[in-house]
Amino acid sequence: MYVVTINQDTCEGCGECADNCPASILEMVDGKAQVTGELDDCLGCETCMSVCPSGAVKVEES
Numbered sequence: 001m002y003v004v005t006i007n008q009d010t011c012e013g014c015g016e017c018a019d020n021c022p023a024s025i026l027e028m029v030d031g032k033a034q035v036t037g038e039l040d041d042c043l044g045c046e047t048c049m050s051v052c053p054s055g056a057v058k059v060e061e062s
């Protein structure tokens with residue numbers, strides 16, 4: 001399983017992570033990205049991390 005953490009302070013609200021997550025578990029909430037789906041569905045692809053311009057996303061295997 002993977003743990004996806006989004007730093008709410010450094011997220012710039014671009015929406016790229018949510019738009020590009022193949023598992024559709026990320027959503028924009030009040031202008032910031034959040035994990036709103038099941039982490040069980042995360043593929044660990046790290047796309048969210050790659051597309052983030054501010055390094056706000058962290059994907060770790062737990």
Ligand code: SF4
Nearest residue numbers: 021042043045046048
């Ligand atoms: S690692 Fe991949 S599947 Fe998991 S949240 Fe990021 S983009 Fe989505």
Ligand code: SF4
Nearest residue numbers: 011012014015017052
């Ligand atoms: S890609 Fe990064 S800056 Fe853009 S919404 Fe996602 S976490 Fe925020």
